[in-house]
Amino acid sequence: MKDMKVQPIVDGTVIDHIPPGKALLVFRVIKPLVPEASVSILINTISKKEKKKDILKVEGLALGSGDVDKVALFAPNATINIIENYSVVDKFKVKLPEMVKGFIRCANPNCISNQNEPVEPEFRVVSGQPVVLRCLYCEREMSDLSKFMKR
């Protein structure tokens, strides 16, 4: 444990195997779930296999699979570790959701969901790697999601 750069957490959730540089995007995705929690983010940390990866730790909150699945949009191979009293009590991989709602806006500037209408943008996930979403409104497909994160 001596090479840990960040203190291990007592209780909470560790999101591991985030592609290097994507942790901040993952944080923006889960932020609404953890508005008050203390979160630490490790960027470009070296894994046991000598590969770079990012890690995100949320203290005091166990995130359920339905909650964190949307993390898969940016970190398809992420694993979720639920920590209780310093030990891992549950571990699972994220899986790509079928629908995405709310935190991404449509890439089509002429889409009705980008106007002043009382709707949340909604998408069907049509492919996983690379991730492609199809807007439920304009039916256009989009990738490169990081450019279209809602504030």
Place this chain on the structure above:
Amino acid sequence: MFNGRDVISISDFDRNEIERILDFSERMVPVAKGDRYADPLKGKILATLFFEPSTRTRLSFESAMNRLGGRVLGFAEPKGTSLAKGETLADTVRMAAAYSDVIVLRHPREGSARLAAKYSEKPVINGGDGAGQHPTQTLLDLFTIRQDKGKLDGLNVAILGDLKYGRTVHSLSMALTNFDTKIHLVSPKELRAPREVVNHLKERGTEVSEVADLEGVLDQVDVLYVTRIQKERFPDPMEYQRIAGMYRVDEELISPYPDLTIMHPLPRVNEIAPDVDILPQARYFNQAFNGVPVRMALLALVTGMAEALGEEAGEEVAR
């Protein structure tokens, strides 16, 4: 099957449903022509919400509703409406739904018909949303092909023109994947169909060929669907002239192919020469008329009045 249903995108309908709509449209032809009188929609109101002008679409919906004995209210452009005052589409649609039994929406933004359907308690028919969908156009195109060829399977259909931006082209070709048709996409390379569209067609098991040469495909095709090549797509007017000339359909080009069906969603500019109009291959004016029976069928189906008439009564209406 259709009562209360929205008509937003052609991909919401499977082959069986498309065929039922076309069958019912056929029965509507004598009524659409005024040869028969029927008023199954008497007492019903159609709201036409046109947030951008489209005379052809609006008039054919109005004609369709009137032919069925119904009434129409609405607006032909947003000027002076509550939209101009900043009202949301969601609110406008809720209001219109309260005043009518069925809504036709034309709107410059993609996806607006889907949004409208979400807020309307009454069926919404998409009369064109921006560069998005225009399903009633596609249905009348299919109707015209079937009427002329007697079938939709086993055909070779060439689609010519601006395949990059043309929404007509995308939804017609998607609709044709429900049938055993081969699609020939004919365009200058600058205006080729988006990869996304071509991939969808192929994923649906349809044979697709993409060519730049129009003359070369004419001996293989049953239907030539011509669309406009817009001047705005070309920064250089000389280049536009050259391309437009290459794809001009005239009598000399098509006279060797007496069985060809030539279609066009209209309005045309000069992609089809006027000397073609009087030839038997020219079907585009008939195609424009077909907008009425097809829209009549949709209005009767989604308001539940077609089903109320029943199959036999439906025959009665038509004969």
